[in-house]
Amino acid sequence: MVQKRRRGQQLENDILAATLELIATTKYEDLTMDMIAKNASTNKNVLYRRWNSKADIVLAALRTQIGKFNLEIPDTGSVKKDLIKLFDEIVNAMSQMNYQNMIGLAKERLGGITLGEYFDKLNRDNYLTQIVKKIFDQARVRGDLKAEMPQQFYNIPILLTLDALFDDEPITKQRFHNLVNMALMPVYDRFLK
Amino acid sequence: MVQKRRRGQQLENDILAATLELIATTKYEDLTMDMIAKNASTNKNVLYRRWNSKADIVLAALRTQIGKFNLEIPDTGSVKKDLIKLFDEIVNAMSQMNYQNMIGLAKERLGGITLGEYFDKLNRDNYLTQIVKKIFDQARVRGDLKAEMPQQFYNIPILLTLDALFDDEPITKQRFHNLVNMALMPVYDRFLK
């Protein structure tokens, strides 16, 4: 029985699903483009026609899952409470699904992405930073903003989160609460009424 | 005339010098281990006996230069002034030597190092973080420390510096002053008398 030839979005979805399937059991450095192609019953060329690199396809696959987390944009009326709620949701989301050991996985599996690739994306399409910006948009609408914050400051949460991921301490709500209270709010308070 | 066979430290120095020579004109991704080996008149095996990866050898080579900057540990009697002085020295050092375009170079040439490799080193042997720790050691000796700071907080300067390197704004003293005043001191003040 010959497999019907898939096209377009259908094929793309299948490839990302195949990538996710592999990344659940294989660390990033050990994951090969040929493995992805084979698991999706296709070949490397098809991958490279859609994505520019291994990092790209893996990030794309992970992003489909981040979407499923369906993180609400917190809107408690306070930037600090919004941030706490956001990180709580992240910790919750991580402990769900088959993401129990996601910290170790993220470390191992994202570890192979290069700094250039990473920082390139940081400002463009980083999910956490987008949410932080939205939290400040809400504050602006409420009139809670005293001054506009330099763009770079919106990156601080993801920088600290990433740094936290890569050291060997466990990721807990408490730890993020400390980050919010001791590292984020002291900085952000300056821009808030 | 046959080249005498070099050994030990002598060989190691030659290899790092050869690496630096190449990295001055070649971006990280385009630099090959064979190029380094050839330029040092040796072979890849010798490199891999001393360093574990291309990232390792390149970072080691760059570190020899950072050493030459001979950054003094600032000791002004105030953490804030120490940090300002430190970043001023860094900007000065960067504008010296043939480091005029070092920002672009660092971006291009370090961009190929992976996140894992980078964060792995961050806590272990990051030069900037070491200096920040020393600045706090001095504060501790002076009795200026109200409470011990979590380890992760010593990383904030290098994280912000790296993030600044990878966006497209020019690196200036003013920019670092803003970072110190608006992002670092609000966090650190909590631990200072």
Add this chain to the structure above:
DNA sequence: AGGCTTAAGATACCGTAGTACCTTAAACTA
């Protein structure tokens, strides 16, 4: 239905990081 265009399938290829393995010079030991 027949012809055309697009993109998937398949295979072969290149370059480089990293390894295996053997030879040989340098340094150490007696």
Add this chain to the structure above:
DNA sequence: TAGTTTAAGGTACTACGGTATCTTAAGCCT
């Protein structure tokens, strides 16, 4: 000085990211 150990030199190899090129199926247009 002879013998031994250590590490450098040299060559060949593997594996994987990424590319080139050709064939062929799917979808579209008339």
